Amino acid sequence: MRGMRSLRGTSKAVSIFRPARLSSLRSIFTGCRAVMLLRFGGPEVLELRENVPVPNLNPNEVLVRAKAVSIRAGYGRSVFQPHLPIIIGRDVSGEVAAVGNSVKSFRVGQEVFGALHPTALRGTYTDYGVLSEEELTEKPASVSHVEASAIPFAALTAWRALKSNARILEGQRVLVFGGGGAVGFAAIQIAVASGCHVTASCVGQTRDRILAAGAEQAVDYTTEDIEMVVKGKFDAVLDTIGRPETERIGINFLRKGGNYMTLQGEAASLTDRYGFVIGLPLATSLLAKKKIQYQYSHGIDYWWSYMRADPEGLAEIQRLVGAGKLKIPVEKTFPITEVVAAHEAKEKKEIPGKVVLEL
Structure with a gap:
């Protein structure tokens, strides 16, 4: 009881248990929004679902609260058909929400960006993406999440x-x-x-x-x-x-x-x-x-030649981005709720450049 009274008497400790903080934690572990590829086809097969489960982290994985993800097409039917529906997306920029037991490079709250391997089954079009430690690097403060999400893949x-x-x-x-x-x-x-x-x-x-x-x-x-x-x-x-x-x-x-x-x-x-x-x-x-x-x-x-996760390459890319020597212009942004419209615009070539979804 003495410990309880001491805890309540500490303003810093009380702030840990604010309802908003509890609500945020619950949203992580009970589910989040995610864009699912239901079957192979055009943009109409994409569906934004609520309460999609967030998996437990493996020791080398990082949970990223996504701020922006860039859109891309082209999923191999032979790889993904047996696993449908799947979450799509590869690039992400956001904040670290949690880390696996063996992760040493990142801390909760740190701003990061990176990209998943092309064959990853759980993509980044979601409030909470899961990437391995080697698939992420610190986001330079000189670029926004929208700008950063367009770069890594x-x-x-x-x-x-x-x-x-x-x-x-x-x-x-x-x-x-x-x-x-x-x-x-x-x-x-x-x-x-x-x-x-x-x-x-x-x-x-x-x-x-x-x-x-x-x-x-x-x-x-x-x-x-x-x-x-x-x-x-x-x-x-x-x-x-x-x-x-x-x-x-x-x-x-x-x-x-x-x-x-x-x-x-x-x-x-x-x-x-x-x-x-x-x-x-x-x-x-x-x-x-x-x-x-x-x-x-x-x-x-x-x-x-294909993309693959490469810590050395990602470190070099991070350095070039921070120095202003590497950028990919973003033509247009859409909210994640308009993911179908974003993909339709790209498919019809209405937007020539990079498109980013904001969460």
Whole structure:
């Protein structure tokens, strides 16, 4: 009883048990809002549900109270079909609500941003996202949650291609197909920060932005022939478009020992079409064939590049964002309650740039 009287007599202790605080804790452990993918289809298959359970944290996991998440499409049917309905989303920016027992890098209340692995089953379109410690980093104070949420998945995809696959070095030449998209624009900034000379293809309205980001040449593919206006050879080509024509041009622009990387590898499409048992070996065989073919014919390395959680890459991205050297412009924001409208606008190409959902 003496301990109880002492507790009540301490104003700081009383503040811990305010009803609002209790309500907040209950909302975490009894459920939260989340956008569910019910089946494969258009934006109409998305549904915002209430009281979706929040799982217990594993020792290395962090519970993030989401402030903003960026939208993206493209979920592999072969991976996710057996698990429907699932929560979608990959990028997130928010505050740490709880940490697992082994988490040392983060504390409750800290502002963070990051991205889930592409095959994660529980996504970020929810009030409370669950990410591993290595999938998060501290959000720089210089950017808002909306700005931060647009960055990690695209930037990690670009970082893996340029840094892990191509291992770009200062002074090298880099060509980016699709420099106006999120991954392409991130790649330009990462390459420029690495001291590379960058050329990018784009459409007219993104040209000025690409040049302002440090690219030395921006080619509008709707009005210019890139093979005519670009001179010399490159050390690395990142193809975010992945058409046969861009692959042909990109391969021919590389010097011997260079690296061609495409984000449009056929592993996902083949496994979706034929299932894992047949599709994955087919994809592996096709990739091996192309690697051998281009090594023999052009002396270059050929890669299918994908995003993955990478603590080293995320730390570098965080540093570049904090220094103002890496940003992905947000074209429009929607409240999470308008998630269907947001995806419809993107699908109809009414919004050319990045779209973010606010919670």
